[in-house]
Amino acid sequence: MTSTALAAFINAASACSHDVPEPADCVLALAPLMLDLIEHAGTFLEPQHFRSDASSYTRNLVYNAPDAGLSLYALVWLPGQWTPVHDHGSWGVVGVVEGVLEERSYVRLSPDRSADSDIELARGGTLLLGRGAVTSFVPNPDHIHVTGVPVNRERAVSLHLYGRTMNSFNIYDVATRTRQRIDVSHNES
Numbered sequence: 243m244t245s246t247a248l249a250a251f252i253n254a255a256s257a258c259s260h261d262v263p264e265p266a267d268c269v270l271a272l273a274p275l276m277l278d279l280i281e282h283a284g285t286f287l288e289p290q291h292f293r294s295d296a297s298s299y300t301r302n303l304v305y306n307a308p309d310a311g312l313s314l315y316a317l318v319w320l321p322g323q324w325t326p327v328h329d330h331g332s333w334g335v336v337g338v339v340e341g342v343l344e345e346r347s348y349v350r351l352s353p354d355r356s357a358d359s360d361i362e363l364a365r366g367g368t369l370l371l372g373r374g375a376v377t378s379f380v381p382n383p384d385h386i387h388v389t390g391v392p393v394n395r396e397r398a399v400s401l402h403l404y405g406r407t408m409n410s411f412n413i414y415d416v417a418t419r420t421r422q423r424i425d426v427s428h429n430e431s
């Protein structure tokens with residue numbers, strides 16, 4: 243089912259993705275639209291978008307553009323589930339539909355952004371994103387973070403819009419100062 247709210251959001255996001263060359267301008271324009279989309283989540287989120295897995299947080303596809311220039315997922319985080327340390331190589335806009343999503347940031351201190359080794363990361367701040375919160379990021383430089391839900395909190399559900407089909411990302415090993423590109427899976431709608 244495609245609701246009016248979702249269709250309008252996808253149309254606006256597609257226009258931004260194609261017509262706005264600066265990622266920071268793109269997320270600036272789309273963050274308020276995500277704020278509205280959260281309010282209408284009940285008009286398009288269906289049971290399959292709330293699928294979860296005891297072994298990992300779950301990515302449920304809501305929309306993927308035919309040209310791979312845009313994708314939207316509903317992510318379901320059970321208590322204690324976290325991403326690896328990762329970046330996205332894309333801009334993104336995130337809105338929280340249910341629960342509290344926690345984001346712990348890292349800052350890359352080593353200057354060579356293309357290097358896969360000798361990466362020096364410093365821990366940054368923590369964001370607690372409650373229902374209705376919107377956050378965004380741009381790859382200028384890559385936004386590196388860990389996202390999830392501590393074991394003592396309730397399930398969280400969040401909407402994640404990216405400026406490409408998000409089927410791979412860099413994960414970082416802080417101890418060995420390395421990173422590698424991995425494929426990430428999702429459930430089709």
Ligand SMILES: [Fe+2]
Nearest residue numbers: 328330387389
């Ligand atoms: Fe992320």
